[in-house]
Amino acid sequence: MIRSFRLIRLAVLGLALAWTAPSFAQSFEGLDLGAASKKKKRGTTPSKKKKTTTTRKTRGGKSTKTPTPPEEDAAASTETPAAESAPAVATPAAPATTTPAPAPTPAAPPASASTPSSGSSSGGLGLDLTQEAPKQTAPTMSFDAVDVSGKTADRQRLDIAVNLFKNDEYEKAAMSAHELLADAKLAGLHTEARYVLAKSLYRMGMYHSSLGEFSKLLALGPSTKFFKTSLEWLFFISRKTKNETVILDEIARHANQEFPEKYRNEFRYLLARYHFVRGRALDQVGQPADADKSFEEVKRLSLSIPRNDPFFPRAKYLEGLSAFRNGSRTKDAASKRGNGEMLASVEAMKEVIRLTRPMPGKSAEQAKLDKSLRELAFMQLARTHYGMQQNRYALFYLGKVERGNTQWLESLFEASWANYRVGQYEQALGNLITLSSPFFREEYFPEALILKAVIYYENCRYRESNLILQDFERTYLPVHDQLEALVKKNMDAGEYYSVLAEVQKKNKDGLEKNETDIILERILRLALTDQDLSKTNDSILELEGEMDAFANRADTFKYSDLSKTLLEGLKVQRTALISKAGIMAKGKLETELVALKQLLANGLRIKFETTTKEKEFLEEQLKAGGRTAIVKKYKYSVAVSDDQLYWPYEGEYWRDELGTYQYTLTKGCIERDTANRNVQSAEAM
Template sequence: MKFSLIIFTLLLAKPVFAEEKKPEKTLSQKLEDKKYYYSALNEFFRETYSREVINDDLKRLEDLLYYTGIELLEDYDPSLLNRYPTSSTRFILGRQAMQKKDYKRALDLFGKIHPDHRYFPEGKLLEAQVYDQQNIPKSRLTAYEACQNSAEKNEGSAKTDKIKRYYRMVYEICLVNKARHHFKVEEYQESLDAYNKIPKQSYKWPYLLLEKAWVYYQMGDYNRALGLLTTYKSPLLDTYFFPEAEYLAALSYFRLCLYEDSLTIINQFYKEYRPRFQALDAVLKQNRNSQNYFYNLMFKPGEELKKHEEFVKHIITRMKKQTRFSLDFNAIFKINQEMKRIAHNEKPVIQERLNGHLAQVKENMINKINYNAKTDIFQFLEGVPFLSSELFKLNLEIISRKKDLIYGNKKLIADRSRGDYSNVKRSRFEYFWTFQGAFWADELGDYSLGLKSNCQTVRNQTTEEE
């Protein structure tokens, strides 16, 4: 919803008859006193958009946004927000500029966010993403480190546990992106060091197992990569299913020349996973243009998705744990609470005016969640054909290599045990547990297989004797 330049009558205002009286409070101030922050924010813009904006207005806007969050600013026209040069409006305008690929303006706006402002760390995070789009690695890393340092500083000075958790979350996001930076520039040990700083208690940790596995794969430690992927088999992580993890596992076995293990994973993917993803994709595409289908899906799958409930649950659970969704859901909850209080405490004419606006705000938030959920779901599903193609290529390569062995009258050595402790690489900071068929929480993420490469070939003596 874009901001409408219609001035509401100040229903709650009373005329001032004596000069010695204090100035009567505006409607937005009265609403704020009643803690109707979302309503007060809209009235604040109505009261100030046509006059000169002063510093007190900017301070008050930041105070209101502290309670409402800044996502609501997306509903207002950028030309209006430009009149209020605060760190919050610059953050939103910078993000909009980045989405439009106006990187110069985005960097200018992010650069004007005050270092002491609560969104400064996130501003640095987005700034780093701009440098990523521009392929400027050095500036990207500097911005990620600034994000990490400022988030850690703000966490230390936070007055409530809720705010501490927020800055800890931002800190970890910046740290993860720093790890990804090192991976992109092939600094694998530095990447691994950054990933290892994320505790297992973090909501991001389950997602990072796959990323860490890719780091180990690039370092040639296929046993550790496979061990990390094994973690997803734990009941504690049963809602985290990544088709890419199946591909990486098959690829790791392939690098160890354990072709039968690789083929087992490939065949399982084609037999069990791909058909179900295709069927799920077909159902969801029927609702691609719906404004609330994917929002409702996050709470209860429709009847037509019951047979796909396992996969739907996996996808939806992962999305609901993402930061942006939790913040948006929280905003809708607070809007609903404000609407209830207005309906209970105010006269019908005021209810109609205030709750009419709040209903529009709520609808916009639902549409936004629906859009983001739809985007995430289809990005997930659209990655399946690519992975299917890569697994098909891997399957052909394995068949080709097995043929070459036959034609060359050779075979893989394969005359040893399936694993040995001596094949496990570990640093002095890593513990060693023997896996006894059970997943213990403190061991998750520390697994490594002990497989020896099977790539050595020998002459096929049986064939020669015949």
């Protein structure tokens, strides 16, 4: 009896073990999921969830690690929430990337040891099981709850690109964002992915490529998520590129949009610059009515910038140039309207000079910009006074340009004409000596020889005047012929620039140049005297440098689909810039061809007058039996002030003497007397 009871007891125990084993496995999975959910509510992260851990660390700790350039600090409040906060919303989907711990098999030895605790926790686990339990397995519930439609995994791909950007891995971030853009199924994430791509390219120093991506974002319209912040990034790019005009067209497209307050005045200045360049181009193609509207817009935008704003002096300078243009184009320049425009130009330039005085507290970059702008204002004041026949005022302002600065040579040349007008021939010729020195042999000042010939003609030095004119024809007649041949070809705009680019390439590579190349080099220097063309040329060279920089990137980036796409985009930008530069180059060459024709014609007239005067002198000399003279030696003195040293010029040039030469006419017309002249040399100093 006892024996049979023991057997029954063993059978019941075995049956209980058989029933409880599968129930434990299901209960284990269910408990594991519940624990994970509770941990997420408490804000903790399981150590096995690698991607979730990385995301939290990036948001909590590494997000402050990424350095922000100074120009981006101003837009940090708008840039960061727009791109980086959106992926954070998707963090509840993180369990999709984790793998639940495998459930123990029913035959595992620990199962029997764990049975009592499992059973107690479920309230009679082994006795209350039903046949329906195995149908709803835990793995199926876990999969359906986390990844129903696949959007979570896509959002995590964007998270990866964002985190790579925050960790300063810009090449990888750019490639990850580009992969998202290449997937048509992820169209809903394309805007955010392109924003990450554009920012990554900017941080990589690929500013033209970045501009292309931001332009695509702006093309989506003001209702899109990143429209306003993309507008701000245009200003960052304009400060990094050599030529701010590369973004002027993009800014003009969105002129009707409301810019953030902190960038509003910069936007107004850039838009004024756009209208000024446009107005000049319209003048060149013979559309003065449309040009008038552009210059009026320049004035309106300039007046909308507060006086204490850093961009006010630059805008004021554009306003002064516009007023000068309007005054000089007035049919009657001496009319009330013409004088009013000229006076407005003068006052605008004086205001620029007052605002750009060297002052403590300015940054080195701002001081450099102010110095350059101040110099341009002095030059414009001089030109305005020269045009109004106020030559001594012109000389005063030209003398304000510091020696060795960008506008210094131009100021010396223009001062030569002003000195000639007031009869200061020695100073005019002294300036021309500096311009003809070997240090500036490649500079383009054809009119200097004409002025020199005129001065010798005015002083009855006919033979020297003829020799100077012969030198002028020998130097610049081939340039004229080559210019005329180029203009008559009627090539496409890009081809005109290609001619100049070929000369630049030979100069850069140090290749030997033939006589034609030397002439074309002079034409290149002539064309680049146009500031807008020069800046556009700088942009093309900068863009080509960005294209060449792909070769220095890591192989994974260099040979990626993104690199191919970016290179294609840069080629499109380059083609557009070359077309723009070609149009400006053609216009400049046509203008200079007309000017050179006029100079050659003036040279011929001076040569004719010189020959006529020389003939008359010879005839008078024959009539008088060889005793008539029209030239006499002038009285002069080599005495100089105590702080100067007399040093006779013997053909040598020293850098520290450039700009200080003063030529002495030792002989000239017999009716003139230039006695008691204090000079620095007998012929030049």
